Amino acid sequence: MLKIRHLSKIFLRGSVNENLALRNINLTVAHADFVTIIGSNGAGKTTLLNLISGVYPPEEGRIEINGMDVTNLPEHKRANFIGRVFQSPLQGTASSLTLEENLAIAVLRGKKRGLRLAVTRKKREEFRERLRALGLGLENRLQERVGLLSGGQRQALTIFMAVFTKPELLLLDEHTASLDPKTARRIISLTKKIVAESRLATLMVTHNMEQALELGNRTIVMEEGEIIFDVSGEDKKKMTVKDLLENFSQIKKRELVEDKMLLV
């Protein structure tokens, strides 16, 4: 499904602030895989998602989706296969547009946008039907501007828009990090439901280790631009936060020792 080979990203190349954000990442994600990604700040989690979605090009490496090389495909064309949800609810929707207008933009992902009316009566009915199944009451607010919705509602709408056209891959970038705990839990259960229903391959970045272990069938840990740990299936189910931390600190310790050796 998603195949990443030797992917590297360098920011501000050639300057004093040169930053090797990703080093030689190799990752294969199968259909219906739900992968959670954790790691400390600056580990390269968001950079990885941005490279997959085409926000910027990699310095080296190759990205394939369903056997198709998308490395040089522009961001808006990759949107055909990729649904995205961002950290801030403000990022994934357009505030000055109404709810149905936001949806109308999402349904045309990968299609030509012409001079036909964007929100037709038929489309409005379809939106209403499908939003009703979501059970958040949004079906009654189709003609309200999205700026009037709460952060949780906007994030729910973004997830809904991301999967509306049934993409191949869903990218969630700490999509509950800026919500209050209660709303975050609601969005997580909505995420679970939607991913389970649509069975699409999902990558979810999170800061929360518990969440990372609870959700999905595979967890990877990133540190300084590399994948340092990858657990899935039965091993993951048995894993606790304590195990994860131990693993993490062992890897860290080893690195520290190596650094010390360099200094000596």
Next chain:
Amino acid sequence: MLAGFILHSVEEGLLFGILALGVYISFRVLNFPDLSVDGSYPLGAAIAGIMIVQGINPFLTLPVAVLAGALAGLLTGILHTKLKINPLLAGILTMICLYSINLRIMDRPNISLSPYLGHKTIISIIKGLNLPLKSIYLIPLVFFLVVLVLKLLLDLFLHTQLGLAIRATGDNEEMARAEGVNTDTAKLVGLSLSNGLVALAGALFAQYQGFADIGMGIGMIIAGLASVITGEALIRGRTISLITMEVVVGAIAYRLAIAAALKWGYNFGFKPTDLKLLTGLLVIIILAFPILRTKIKKRATKLQKNIIRG
């Protein structure tokens, strides 16, 4: 006398309304401060002027002006999207290039359009129709209908799939790209449309005032912006059709205010040459208003507290 003064300002305001709709598309819909307007407005005027002088049907000047304006907008758009030049600079570059191009088109800095010279303009044709309505009412009526049709077409366009893509690009570019909108194309289409409207306004205004002048574009972007923000301050609409209406109303209000300032301003020492200064001051006041209001409010509550304490 006063009726004539008001009618005259309304006529000018309606033509400025077309310009303001163009400025609304770039500044508000696309969130792109496009300064090419100062060049595309006289571009439309230059095209109308030279075509009419050569005896071409004045109605034909309008589509040609729109097309030329759209190309100017396209240039600004390409400078920004493909060559990654900052929006303000891209607009200024187009504007400065257009100065020479407009001189080339006109072949002189000023073209006079006058029935006495045998020139047929849209205005002279309308006046010659011998309709039962007096021409001082007929001209504003025709202008009103033209602006109304343009406004309704723009409303419709902004609700199409393409129009929505342009609005999303201006509102949240990150979201637009994530939802598969080619934001470069959206900007190019929006800027072309914007400058096409601006050039149309220029072509009509040249025929209305009876001349095209190389300097008539100076400060037009501010005039357009003044119309847009005056309208926003007056009406504060949320739907597209209300907003485009307020833009046109703002243009008329702006022209009325400027005309009044020029007519009666000399009592306070203003001269006709102070027009651009007045426009600039008007825009500054309207832009600064929200900040000044909160500051005044703060000071007022502070004073109140002191009084209570004292």
